Amino acid sequence: MVALLRTLFGLVLAPLLVRFVVLLGRLQGHGAMRRYTRRTFLRNTVLGSVIVVLAQIAGGFVYFFWPNKTSAFGTEITVPASAIPAVGAAPYVNQAGKFYIINNEDGALALYWKCPHLGCTVPWNETEGDFHCPCHGSIYDRHGVRIAGPAPRPMDLMSMTQDASGNVIVNTGNISERSGYSPDQALKLR
Ligand code: FES
Incomplete structure (x- = not known):
């Protein structure tokens, strides 16, 4: 710019x-x-x-x-252990960091909420138990993997770690694309 x-x-x-x-x-x-x-x-x-x-x-x-930089996006964000969802539950959403934490059998994923198709924000669909992009209908499962629609790849991942107290630290500046899901992408939480 x-x-x-x-x-x-x-x-x-x-x-x-x-x-x-x-x-x-x-x-x-x-x-x-x-x-x-x-x-x-x-x-x-x-x-x-x-x-x-x-x-x-x-x-x-x-x-x-001029880009409207939010104060938190692009930095490391700590999510308290108490906010981490149980396995199989609806994801935790962090507005400032633009991500979900979803907890599955393999472990937790921090999913960037920006649709890999054309960039719309992808909301969680509580009824269906997956993510539905409102713009062109892409649907993603609990691993962020596309199951319908025009998106070219799964939802992107943010890197995350867990500290000794069980809090999860998501690095919103470290976003990676992927072509599919494998269990090693998930962080097994204590
Ligand atoms: S932006 Fe999400 S499907 Fe097009």
Whole structure:
């Protein structure tokens, strides 16, 4: 994004700014203040207005597209042992970290809730006991494995560990893709 903005600035704003400065320099350097005609005045006024408008557009562009970083996503998040669901129960959901912890026979998984198809948030479907993406209908089982819909792969995994007190630490900055499920992906909780 920063690179894009730099390019935008370089292509549009910078040449105009340079031209404006050169014009001012000419006016002062050649004693042109005396020859400061109505035409020159209008030209500089229009040029200045264009620069101001473009700067406002660029500012709005930056404001609109600047990523809204949530404070927790991308960091390690500790989930208290008391919040960890029992085997076979509905998953624990962490809004700030954008993940579920689901506990199965093989162990627990931390599933990133972003759909691998086009990025929608995938909610848990309590009635069916699986995850249903509302956007294009992809369905994932309790291991996050796609069982229907257009998604190209299972839900992504976040790495996690368990401390001595039984709390689970999920690293929301360490997300990995996978092509299927194997038991070694799960963390057997104490
Ligand atoms: S974004 Fe989930 S199925 Fe398309």
